[in-house]
Amino acid sequence: MDTAMPRDPGGCSVFGVAVTAAVFTTVWWGLAALLSENFGNDCLFYFGEDGPQAEHCYLVNDRAETWLPRLASAAWISAVLVLCLPRRFPPWRRGATGVTIACLVVAVVLGGHAVVVSGP
Numbered sequence: 242m243d244t245a246m247p248r249d250p251g252g253c254s255v256f257g258v259a260v261t262a263a264v265f266t267t268v269w270w271g272l273a274a275l276l277s278e279n280f281g282n283d284c285l286f287y288f289g290e291d292g293p294q295a296e297h298c299y300l301v302n303d304r305a306e307t308w309l310p311r312l313a314s315a316a317w318i319s320a321v322l323v324l325c326l327p328r329r330f331p332p333w334r335r336g337a338t339g340v341t342i343a344c345l346v347v348a349v350v351l352g353g354h355a356v357v358v359s360g361p
Contacts, residue, residue: 255331255338259323262341263316266348270309273352276359280306283359298358305355309348316344 274280284298319341326334 255334256320256323259320259338259341262338262345263313263320266316266341266345267313269345269348269352270313273305273309273348273355276356277302277305277352278359280355281359287359287361301358302355305351308351312344312348312351316341316348319344 277283278286281299281302284295284302288295288298319337322337323334323341326337328334
């Protein structure tokens with residue numbers, strides 16, 4: 242007698258996508274920090290302490306420094322939710338994976354903007 246519940250197609254791949262997006266979000270956080278010289282040190286070097294360009298550079302880098310760790314945490318929490326949600330709720334699992342991917346997209350935009358603004 243087979244009492245096992247049938248597996249949802251793509252169950253492991255949904256979790257794999259979520260974990261991959263969480264890993265990329267975490268790696269991008271570190272990479273953006275390195276490329277923007279720890280979120281703002283290049284601002285002082287290239288633009289000085291005052292002026293509109295310096296203010297904009299500091300604002301963008303402060304925003305990235307604040308939000309990238311939060312996005313990485315949210316991505317990992319969503320990836321764990323994909324693992325914890327029962328297989329009989331595939332829309333919820335896909336939704337949690339979507340949140341993880343959205344965190345990655347927002348992190349890339351924030352980090353990329355910080356890197357671009359920090360250069361001359």
